[in-house]
Amino acid sequence: MSTPPQTDHPASRAHRSHTIRCISRPPRGYGRGHDWWTRCSGGVGGPRRTTEAVDDDVGVATASEQNGGMVQRVTVAENADGTLALAGELDAYATETVERALGALSASADAAVDVSGVTFVDSAVLRVLVRQSERLVSQGGRLRLVRPSPALRRLIELSGLRSAFTLDAGASGDEDRDG
């Protein structure tokens, strides 16, 4: 009988259910005024580091889902290519986090967000996505949702909001947008 592997995930060491995952570099598009710099980098210009801070106000991640020993709910992170990645359960509790993460994206011509790790999403977050997409479009850019998960695709289709989003299948380069 094997011994279960030990996990060193901070969320498994404490009952505190709100954590914000800080990553070693700010996601692309996060300007110097973004919270990331004060919460995760030791201040603007501070040393880069990888850490996990606890913050009840932000509420980025909560202990709600067991996944391979990892307890997490929502993460805002950065892919290797610098793309902002949203993952986890995106419900009304996550709207502020999602709004903040997307709101920090500058209106470049193409703001991509990897949403392949979204395991749940509801209409509250869908509204945020629509709002932020409209903001970027109004500023001459667009919000591109890369590799949308089945959960996200399903709610977008169910809600009849397919035309509001630019969906990108990912590596194949396929892109589809109605309307």
Added chain:
Amino acid sequence: MNDATSGARGAVGDEARLDTGGALVELVVPARPRFLATVRLVAASVASDLGFSVDDLDELRIAIDEALTLLMAAQPPGATVRLTFTAEPQLDGVAGRLRIEGAPADASASPAAPAVDALVTHILDAVTDGFEIGADGFALVKKAAHAPG
């Protein structure tokens, strides 16, 4: 039906209300969004035991989340939300029925009516087999067919 809103795929009539049997599971949580995930998890577990398919479970989670989010937003501070989950055998499967009600901490504090918009109504209509929205809460019906064979 006074101020209630019903789903187009089948209104929750008298025969479908949640007072037709004993409660299978009751769950009370604070009326705060951070508990949405907990409720989804419990409801999905109960429905899984009833034989719901993966797709049915996904739709149930969406329905509960949408209803709870609206109901929680309408509650005064300190309120709780009570979910009552019952199940009824059907000829071809089982019908899970949920009653979701707000309970203010102070009985004199009246919750606001849930602010239901077209998007939520559209989603609930797509993922349930019937729903009813009243001033005091929600009733949802989700049916699951027996597995073939």
